[in-house]
Amino acid sequence: VFEDRYLNFCDPDIPSFYYGSHYSSMGIVLYYLLRLEPFTALHRNLQGGKFDHADRLFQSIESTYRNCLSNTSDVKELTPEFFYMPEFLENLNSYHFGVKQDGEPLGHVGLPPWAKGSPEEFIHINREALESEYVSSNLHHWIDLIFGYKQRGKPAVEAANIFYYLTYEGAVDLENMDDMLQKSAIEDQIANFGQTPIQIFRKKHPRRGPPIPIAHPLYFAPQSITVTSVVPSAISSSSSVLFIGLLDSNIVLMGEELILSVKLWLTTQLQSGGNFTFSGSLEPFFGIGSDVISPRKVATSLAENVEFGRQCLAAVQIHGDNYLILCGNWENSFQIISLSDGRIVQSIRQHKDVVSCVA
Known part of the structure; x- marks a missing residue:
């Protein structure tokens, strides 16, 4: 699907892209951190003073994971809180998020079976996975995509890593734009729908080396x-x-x-x-x-x-x-x-x- 979009997209003003949405944006942060202030209030402000429909809110790890696998517009990545803050998984403030279509009220975030119903255990195992040897030995590939040489140009195309052009630094010159309506629309797009980080590395990032002997x-x-x-x-x-x-x-x-x-x-x-x-x-x-x-x-x-x-x-x-x-x-x-x-x-x-x- 993404390949077809990139190859068949035709617009004289907009370059081809694989993904129309972004992996990191204000909306994604508010989606995950809905149960914590000030993100609760910010979410309501974004939705006109009320919560979004319960079925569209962050319900469980499983449903979010499945949606990322099946929905071509859902490419969001995890926020740092997944590795250190169990509180964002609980409705500690007893907010009324509404009732889902199956009649069940939305409360705490549903956890996978291996977490044994414990947000602390979920964070602990998630952090252990992040620090695992497998992740350490493959981390340089992620760096190449997000901050490195596969972010732009031919390597990005070969890696299917092209996003909507306005997410990239320097895509438009807002300072010299005369059309105020267009300028405002572009600023809203940049602020609300995500931005690709500044490209830091122009060459392949080296693989992480072996651990050094314990000094202390x-x-x-x-x-x-x-x-x-x-x-x-x-x-x-x-x-x-x-x-x-x-x-x-x-x-x-x-x-x-x-x-x-x-x-x-x-x-x-x-x-x-x-x-x-x-x-x-x-x-x-x-x-x-x-x-x-x-x-x-x-x-x-x-x-x-x-x-x-x-x-x-x-x-x-x-x-x-x-x-x-x-x-x-x-x-x-x-x-x-x-x-x-x-x-x-x-x-x-x-x-x-x-x-x-x-x-």
Whole structure:
């Protein structure tokens, strides 16, 4: 069907395409996340203030899957929530979505038998599948289609990967368009019916390589550790530890009194190449070494009535440098702290209320 459409389509103004709909659009997001706000309200706004007919809403995994296999206009892909958020599968807010043609009211999303009626189990198994060796070994094919060399041109035609022309970046020049009605229609088309991502790669994406040896066995397999060592700080602190982060060779610690310290993380690991090679026969070992940054108080003030904890902190690595992101302060900002010297390198103030979580 798609091949016939592409070969037989004839329009002087519109290039041939395989798919008239798109795999990612605002409507698809609202379809899947109907049971969660703010998507519930956005769906109703799109439908003139009410829910769409119950039979057209997201009913079950099976019915959606079968529709994608049989309906040539349904090519939607999964949203990220399928791999981490079980709540979108439940009607936790008890919305009245109406009654289907078979007389059954629409409530929770119907799950496949292997989920055993548990949204959490469904998400868990779905995520395991995403991280499986099969997906990892074939991921480069998906990258080629969505972001790579098979997105446009002859490779896209050979892969049957051509969508409606307005979904592509640069297909029309809206800035120089004089017809305001046509411009408005095209803008609505782009906003509501999906857009193909910017093409990033012009060559075949390499296949994912084999996993590297575990560098931090305590993090992944604590039962394998047989030898430990800790070097105490020169400056002691009585502050309770609220946050522990691990970034390569550093352990990041934050106390309840905003006492920050960074220590060396010592561990045996397999290495190949370079001047040194550590044998895999060494006893599994980890140690907390000397201070990279001695314990010091971060120069910020927390907002009142905010429960400061690990949800307010995140350790990140940017271009090889390590940073700590901290929120919950009185100025409604979040701050970026260098873990090489402990100074605040940036304070970002864009929020109208206290930032209570970073992730």
